[in-house]
Amino acid sequence: MDDPMRATEQREMRATVAKFLDDNADIRTAMALDPGYDKDLWRRTVDELGLAALLVPERCGGLGMDFGDAAVVIEEFGRRLVPSPSLTTLVACAVLDQCGADDLLARIGEDGLSVSIALADREPTTVDQGRITGSKQHVIHGADVDVLLVVAGDDLYTVDTTSVVRRRRVALDHTRALAEIDLTDVPATLIGPAAVVTDLLHVALAAESAAAAETCLADTVEYLKVRHQFGKPIGSFQALKHRCADLAVLVAGARATAWYAVRAVGTDELASVAPLAKVVCTDALMAVAAESVQLHGGIGFTFEHDAHLYLKRAKANQHLFGTNSLLRGKIGESL
Amino acid sequence: MTDEEFRAEVRGWLEANLGGDFADVVGAGGPGHEHEAHERRMAWERRLGEAGWIGLGWPVEHGGRGLSLVQQVIFHEECARAGAPGRLGHMSEQLVGPTLLAFGTPEQRARLLPGILSGEVLWCQGYSEPGAGSDLAGVRTRAVRRGDQYEITGQKVWTSLAHLADWCFVLARTDPAESRHRGLSYLLVPMDQPGIEIRPITQITGTSEFNEVFFDGAVTAVDNRIGAEGEGWKVAMATLAFERGVATLGQQVGFERELSAVVELARSTGALDDPELRTRVTEAWIGLKVLRYSAIHTMAAAGVPGVEGSISKLQWAVWHRDLGELAVDVAGSGALVTDGPPYELTDAQRLFLYTRSDTIYGGTNEVQRNIIAERLLGLPR
Numbered sequence A: 001m002d003d004p005m006r007a008t009e010q011r012e013m014r015a016t017v018a019k020f021l022d023d024n025a026d027i028r029t030a031m032a033l034d035p036g037y038d039k040d041l042w043r044r045t046v047d048e049l050g051l052a053a054l055l056v057p058e059r060c061g062g063l064g065m066d067f068g069d070a071a072v073v074i075e076e077f078g079r080r081l082v083p084s085p086s087l088t089t090l091v092a093c094a095v096l097d098q099c100g101a102d103d104l105l106a107r108i109g110e111d112g113l114s115v116s117i118a119l120a121d122r123e124p125t126t127v128d129q130g131r132i133t134g135s136k137q138h139v140i141h142g143a144d145v146d147v148l149l150v151v152a153g154d155d156l157y158t159v160d161t162t163s164v165v166r167r168r169r170v171a172l173d174h175t176r177a178l179a180e181i182d183l184t185d186v187p188a189t190l191i192g193p194a195a196v197v198t199d200l201l202h203v204a205l206a207a208e209s210a211a212a213a214e215t216c217l218a219d220t221v222e223y224l225k226v227r228h229q230f231g232k233p234i235g236s237f238q239a240l241k242h243r244c245a246d247l248a249v250l251v252a253g254a255r256a257t258a259w260y261a262v263r264a265v266g267t268d269e270l271a272s273v274a275p276l277a278k279v280v281c282t283d284a285l286m287a288v289a290a291e292s293v294q295l296h297g298g299i300g301f302t303f304e305h306d307a308h309l310y311l312k313r314a315k316a317n318q319h320l321f322g323t324n325s326l327l328r329g330k331i332g333e334s335l
Numbered sequence B: 001m002t003d004e005e006f007r008a009e010v011r012g013w014l015e016a017n018l019g020g021d022f023a024d025v026v027g028a029g030g031p032g033h034e035h036e037a038h039e040r041r042m043a044w045e046r047r048l049g050e051a052g053w054i055g056l057g058w059p060v061e062h063g064g065r066g067l068s069l070v071q072q073v074i075f076h077e078e079c080a081r082a083g084a085p086g087r088l089g090h091m092s093e094q095l096v097g098p099t100l101l102a103f104g105t106p107e108q109r110a111r112l113l114p115g116i117l118s119g120e121v122l123w124c125q126g127y128s129e130p131g132a133g134s135d136l137a138g139v140r141t142r143a144v145r146r147g148d149q150y151e152i153t154g155q156k157v158w159t160s161l162a163h164l165a166d167w168c169f170v171l172a173r174t175d176p177a178e179s180r181h182r183g184l185s186y187l188l189v190p191m192d193q194p195g196i197e198i199r200p201i202t203q204i205t206g207t208s209e210f211n212e213v214f215f216d217g218a219v220t221a222v223d224n225r226i227g228a229e230g231e232g233w234k235v236a237m238a239t240l241a242f243e244r245g246v247a248t249l250g251q252q253v254g255f256e257r258e259l260s261a262v263v264e265l266a267r268s269t270g271a272l273d274d275p276e277l278r279t280r281v282t283e284a285w286i287g288l289k290v291l292r293y294s295a296i297h298t299m300a301a302a303g304v305p306g307v308e309g310s311i312s313k314l315q316w317a318v319w320h321r322d323l324g325e326l327a328v329d330v331a332g333s334g335a336l337v338t339d340g341p342p343y344e345l346t347d348a349q350r351l352f353l354y355t356r357s358d359t360i361y362g363g364t365n366e367v368q369r370n371i372i373a374e375r376l377l378g379l380p381r
């Protein structure tokens, strides 16, 4: 069972983050900026919400919260599609904590550094005598973050961002910029085993996607109540009600799965739950977002309406850090 | 001429022209590319017109060639196979042309059909409004008669190609005392006039091919009304039936090209080794076969498409949308990034985004389901 004290704390934290984002985050402006996110907003999330220090342990001068708290933040950013390196920074801090990388953690907390994790290989990445050579892709906000963690082989390293070549790519998902990173004989500092990185990224994407699906469905249902055709709200048509009901079932399952996965962090179960949660929750978001475009009619096909932003985030999340079909295949094999 | 001789003739002509001075438009204007190469595609329309490839099924006395349904479909199939550019003249030839043939006066046909047949005059469809989409009978755009003219005031939306079109066929309310399906008239309105303002709308693809069209005292001659005053609904519905009908029968050949490209992509990314994606590719292939057999069956029955039009629309729209999603899924994580700024999409990404509109325009999936349920299955409203 949840600790009731913690539950109250998390509710308050959720409300604080939600209010902060509602008051300050402007998604359309942020996605049009060069880095693809609003650096001033990042600075303020660090200063006012203590985001960078959240998972930094108290021994390193941080707030020493746990992944359940981080998930609350990830969900609130995710449901609003706020472009931000917050997801990767939080996951990175959780990984660094497990590896005992105290110096780096202290710097991240103190200076409010943004972090991303280079996982997917563009070209094979090799390590030779503490130097990395290779190329990475789909690094979230990778061209603009302050700290880069690089997975090479079974290990996690950190590299000096000035010693690599970073290229920002135009991403399908406007709300999450992606970068390619070339490493040529770059000096790297070993942090520890990379095993848990992918699992935590999967859990984070699951939490974000489930929350986004919930919001996207709520917005869609709201529209069906106000949009009138044939002299009544289109939400009164049985065909649409049934579909919304199906989606509500899907979202409830995704929320529960994400919740379970967040609580599996730090347990032996994580390795099996994380990819499954990622598949379930990102597929649920895709189903909701696709229906959202459809149920909005012509408006839903416009750039101006947010439905496509959910659709694009959904598709990106299905693909990031191991495509869902790949993960499903692995889940199948493991049975 | 036998069907096979006809096919050979079409193929020869397409090879000569698309291999020659129209080589640059091969593949242009396909799904997600509909905003591209307008000038060259207009030139292609004119080339088709010169060579007599427009109005294949129209009666000879109206400048058509009186060909059978099968031969019309053969023409579309060969165009798709040869990668002929997406048609800008679709609404002109397939919607307003047949409407003029069915409801126009001899004078209107003589005046307006030649421009369509020559590929020189472009038409757009002014049905949807902010308050009237699926519920088209809710149109509020007003047309007031003054002497031998109508003065039109109101707003249309999602009007494809309005920015290029010479004419728009507008459904407008001529009798404000009547409501719903009564009191509407079908007016042909010239686009190049001060009372019309066109504003492009950016689509989810980041590009734009539909528009808002504002009418503020725009005028058209009473001679440009098709059908009687107040009888516009009947005419508009006939146009919609054409939209859901013949025009789409030949499109599986284009779909087959797209599916082949998806299979190629899947091969190159290794997605075919993935059991789930392999299953979906197989399902897409089976679905395409079903589309094809359905089209053949419709042609064999050779009736005027009615409710079957709704079945086929629903069937292909869902299939095509699923193909679009399969395309980005077999692309793997490569689908995460575009080809570059400002938002240059890959073919797979375009197909994924564009096909989201297939299930909306020309009557949404839900509207098609209602039509099928009420008119085919006889379920109560």
Ligand SMILES: Cc1cc2nc3c(=O)[nH]c(=O)nc-3n(C[C@H](O)[C@H](O)[C@H](O)COP(=O)(O)OP(=O)(O)OC[C@H]3O[C@@H](n4cnc5c(N)ncnc54)[C@H](O)[C@@H]3O)c2cc1C
Pocket (backbone or CB within 6 Å): A227, A229, A230, A234, A237, A239, A240, A294, A295, A296, A297, A298, A299, A301, B124, B125, B126, B127, B128, B130, B132, B133, B134, B135, B157, B158, B159, B160, B161, B210, B357, B360, B361, B362, B363, B364, B365, B366, B367, B370
């Ligand atoms: C790419 C594109 C091009 C287009 N080009 C043109 C054009 O050239 N000319 C033109 O006139 N229009 C055009 N349209 C408009 C198109 O016909 C309308 O978008 C469509 O008819 C839906 O209307 P709407 O957008 O108002 O959505 P709405 O009617 O508001 O529909 C919203 C949702 O409610 C559902 N719904 C509505 N009524 C019912 C019901 N009775 N039962 C169950 N569900 C229902 C719909 O299926 C949809 O999911 C185009 C649209 C697109 C996307």
